[in-house]
Amino acid sequence: xxxxxxxxxxxxxxxxxxxxxxxxxxxxxxxxxxxxxxxxxxxxxxxxxxxxxxxxxxxxxxxxxxxxxxxxxxxxxxxxxxxxxxxxxxxxxxxxxxxxxxxxxxxxxxxxxxxxxxxxxxxxxxxxxxxxxxxxxxxxxxxxxxxxxxxxxxxxxxxxxxxxxxxxxxxxxxxxxxxxxxxxxxxxxxxxxxxxxxxxxxxxxxxxxxxxxxxxxxxxxxxxxxxxxxxxxxxxxxxxxxxxxxxxxxxxxxxxxxxxxxxxxxxxxxx
Numbered sequence: 001x002x003x004x005x006x007x008x009x010x011x012x013x014x015x016x017x018x019x020x021x022x023x024x025x026x027x028x029x030x031x032x033x034x035x036x037x038x039x040x041x042x043x044x045x046x047x048x049x050x051x052x053x054x055x056x057x058x059x060x061x062x063x064x065x066x067x068x069x070x071x072x073x074x075x076x077x078x079x080x081x082x083x084x085x086x087x088x089x090x091x092x093x094x095x096x097x098x099x100x101x102x103x104x105x106x107x108x109x110x111x112x113x114x115x116x117x118x119x120x121x122x123x124x125x126x127x128x129x130x131x132x133x134x135x136x137x138x139x140x141x142x143x144x145x146x147x148x149x150x151x152x153x154x155x156x157x158x159x160x161x162x163x164x165x166x167x168x169x170x171x172x173x174x175x176x177x178x179x180x181x182x183x184x185x186x187x188x189x190x191x192x193x194x195x196x197x198x199x200x201x202x203x204x205x206x207x208x209x210x211x212x213x214x215x216x217x218x219x220x221x222x223x224x225x226x227x228x229x230x231x232x233x234x235x236x237x238x239x240x241x242x243x244x245x246x247x248x249x250x251x252x253x254x255x256x257x258x259x260x261x262x263x264x265x266x267x268x269x270x271x
Contacts, residue, residue, distance in 0.1 A: 051143040052180035057120060060171040063127070063244060065164035067136070067171055070121035072111040075132040079123065080106040082133045082156035091154060094189040096216050098154070117141075119152055124159060124168045134159040136168055138176070146182035146230075153195075163244070166259060169202050170240040177233045184229075190222040196271075199226040203236040203263040206271030224271070232266065239263050 033041040060067040068074070080103045083091070092098030100106035113121055119139035123132040137152040150172055159165050176184050186204045188195035200206070204226035213223040228236060239262035242248065248256050 049146075050180070052146060054117065054141050054143060055120060055138050055148070055175060055179060057117070060122070060175060062164070062167045062171050063246075064162070064167045065127055065171075066125045067122040067168055068125055068132070070110060070114040070123045070135060072107050072114055075123040076107040076110045077103060078132045079110070079135065079156070082131070082158045083154065085157040091156070094192040094195065094216075095152075095154065121152065122168075122172075124155075124164065126159065126162070126164050128164075129158075131158070134165070134168070136172065138172065140185070143181075146180065147185065148176050148181045148183070149185040149187065151187065163249070163253070163255070166202065166240075167244055170237075170244065173228065173233070173240075174237065177230055177237075182230045183227055184233075186226040187223050188226075189216070190224040192224075196224055196226075199224075200267060200270060201260045201263060203232070203239065203266060204228055205232075205268035207269070208271075232268070235266050236263060239266065 032044050034044050036042050057069045059069070080100065083098075083100070083106070086092075086099075089099040097109065100109060113119065118141045119137040120141070121135060121137040124134040124136060125132045134155040135152060136150060136154075138148055139151050140147070140149040142148065150169065155165055173184055184204075186199045186202075188199065190196075190209050205228070207225040207227055210223045210225065212220055214221045239259070243255070243257065243259045243262055250256060
């Protein structure tokens with residue numbers, strides 16, 4: 001009979017070998033490869049690659065929400081009123097800015113970021129109320145490589161856990177892939193468990209942790225990386241469209257089928 005210490009080592013070694021096999025077989029790692037003349041593996045050719053255009057600063061229309069280019073005059077007051085409903089400021093914990101104590105401070109921040117192309121900010125307007133209740137942006141827009149990121153997600157309590165919150169993400173993904181982007185990224189503080197869970201629910205596959213990636217508010221940030229690639233998007237788009245369909249919501253607006261039940265089987269890797 002093995003002593004407990006050696007049993008624990010054997011168990012851990014077995015688990016590590018199992019995890020290595022899973023990692024080695026992961027579709028994220030085993031992508032199709034070409035070989036050059038010396039027999040070295042090289043990436044597959046991307047014939048006829050034409051870098052996509054940057055996203056336009058234009059509205060995106062959905063059933064539950066509308067995304068409008070962020071504007072201090074049109075959106076700041078309502079957004080600040082919605083944000084301060086998060087009384088403990090927890091929605092800002094993992095952001096590089098916030099919370100904003102007064103409307104004037106917030107208005108100044110909005111005015112400073114609203115005109116930029118990267119990040120390109122949008123206000124999320126809930127159709128049911130006509131009020132802006134959250135913010136999202138495209139950032140790190142890299143047309144040459146067909147890569148674009150979504151981030152700066154500031155969802156007020158009036159938007160959290162509502163269909164409009166997920167639909168806003170769908171609308172931004174749909175536009176990015178329609179433009180011809182090959183890769184859509186989600187990055188967050190590795191300690192931000194809700195953001196990591198949201199990424200996977202939305203269909204982003206886990207890629208790993210960048211240790212000591214940045215310093216935010218005077219503290220270390222390890223960054224968790226997630227992505228969706230263009231080959232995965234058609235199936236994920238179908239999952240979103242099925243979830244957003246009117247038949248998926250009862251008379252009170254409660255979902256009949258969870259989005260995660262549709263996107264979960266499509267994930268390439270969890271983490």
